[in-house]
Amino acid sequence: MPGPVKVKRELSVGEVAKRAGVAVSTLHFYEAKGLITGNRSSGNQRRYPREILRRIAIIRVAQRAGISLADIRAALETVPEGRTPTQADWRRLSTNWRDSLQQRIDSLTQLRDQLESCIGCGCLSMAECPLRNPQDRLGADGPGPVLLQPVAKDGAMGEGDQPGGFKGA
Ligand code: FES
Numbered sequence: 001m002p003g004p005v006k007v008k009r010e011l012s013v014g015e016v017a018k019r020a021g022v023a024v025s026t027l028h029f030y031e032a033k034g035l036i037t038g039n040r041s042s043g044n045q046r047r048y049p050r051e052i053l054r055r056i057a058i059i060r061v062a063q064r065a066g067i068s069l070a071d072i073r074a075a076l077e078t079v080p081e082g083r084t085p086t087q088a089d090w091r092r093l094s095t096n097w098r099d100s101l102q103q104r105i106d107s108l109t110q111l112r113d114q115l116e117s118c119i120g121c122g123c124l125s126m127a128e129c130p131l132r133n134p135q136d137r138l139g140a141d142g143p144g145p146v147l148l149q150p151v152a153k154d155g156a157m158g159e160g161d162q163p164g165g166f167k168g169a
Pocket of ligand 1: 117118119121122123124125128129130131132
């Protein structure tokens, strides 16, 4: 009667690539970036623990969500002793990445809305175009040289006030 089937605990780089659905060069790249680590066999061949497949799956999902490799590595470094992320780890990481993704969605939505005001316009004006001058936070305060307007609390310019809120000497 045959004995129990032995589960191979370590995989070659080719096996990992095949099972994870990535190119061997991608694995080398991940390793160079510190996202995964392998061991050397006695014949100096690269070997990876089977758990690496879960780690690679997480890396791939995060990449699809647009998370940078640096951020993925930083997140994986929060998993104690470099172990394979558990379900609880994954819940925590994915929650953080969801928040980051939402921020980017909000930012892109705002960009799209700003772009809509440009469609059919073509002015590319520094004063009017939100895409030409995206940092213009003073735009909402009205037209003209806002910083040169009086800034008294009640909105009125007091005696001796200088434009821009400076008091005269
Ligand atoms: S091109 Fe006119 S508002 Fe952007």
